[in-house]
Amino acid sequence: AQSVAQPEDQVNVAEGNPLTVKCTYSVSGNPYLFWYVQYPNRGLQFLLKYITGDNLVKGSYGFEAEFNKSQTSFHLKKPSALVSDSALYFCAVRGPSNSNSGYALNFGKGTSLLVTP
Amino acid sequence: SQTIHQWPATLVQPVGSPLSLECTVEGTSNPNLYWYRQAAGRGLQLLFYSVGIGQISSEVPQNLSASRPQDRQFILSSKKLLLSDSGFYLCAWSDRANTEAFFGQGTRLTVV
Numbered sequence: 001a002q003s004v005a006q007p008e009d010q011v012n013v014a015e016g017n018p019l020t021v022k023c024t025y026s027v028s029g030n031p032y033l034f035w036y037v038q039y040p041n042r043g044l045q046f047l048l049k050y051i052t053g054d055n056l057v058k059g060s061y062g063f064e065a066e067f068n069k070s071q072t073s074f075h076l077k078k079p080s081a082l083v084s085d086s087a088l089y090f091c092a093v094r095g096p097s098n099s100n101s102g103y104a105l106n107f108g109k110g111t112s113l114l115v116t117p
Numbered sequence: 118s119q120t121i122h123q124w125p126a127t128l129v130q131p132v133g134s135p136l137s138l139e140c141t142v143e144g145t146s147n148p149n150l151y152w153y154r155q156a157a158g159r160g161l162q163l164l165f166y167s168v169g170i171g172q173i174s175s176e177v178p179q180n181l182s183a184s185r186p187q188d189r190q191f192i193l194s195s196k197k198l199l200l201s202d203s204g205f206y207l208c209a210w211s212d213r214a215n216t217e218a219f220f221g222q223g224t225r226l227t228v229v
Contacts, residue, residue: 043220104151105218109160
């Protein structure tokens with residue numbers, strides 16, 4: 001089964017410092033990986049995805065993620081954190097290609113990011 | 118551009134009452150549609166998905182049902198709500214290229 005794991009419940013970082021939110025994946029075949037952000041009582045917003053190509057993927061709001069096949073990781077990064085980046089972050093993997101799940105995304109449990117001034 | 122609408126935003130319902138949450142997508146055709154539930158502000162659980170009109174698949178046994186009466190309309194229902202049905206319900210769609218999914222703003226359901 002396709003799955004992702006987010007080992008950290010919460011990440012704290014000071015404004016202006018780099019941030020990393022970790023994600024590891026377990027898939028059969030080529031992984032389709034995604035990052036989403038959720039603000040309180042709102043839907044999920046798409047940040048970026050890895051399908052194929054360059055291992056470093058750039059996305060919205062200055063975020064990027066690095067696909068590492070040998071470590072089966074897809075960590076989310078940002079060079080300089082903002083207070084407004086404080087939110088819940090979800091890593092996701094697309095369901096298997098045999099359409100049994102309609103290509104639904106399987107999500108990690110989420111990591112709460114707190115950026116302090 | 119494509120948009121997804123989900124309503125209502127919040128709902129408080131007594132135990133045993135019926136439920137109907139609606140989701141519509143604009144600006145695309147033949148989308149895949151999904152209902153997720155998020156409990157306690159954390160992980161998302163896939164409840165239902167649909168790849169076409171009248172085609173509904175359930176991921177987990179539960180007190181809820183889903184229907185897709187039109188191509189871009191997805192409805193989540195219950196005949197009798199349970200306390201455990203409380204949560205944040207999210208509708209999402211993806212296109213036939215099946216890459217990222219786009220989410221509605223969610224419905225906060227509280228069963229009392």
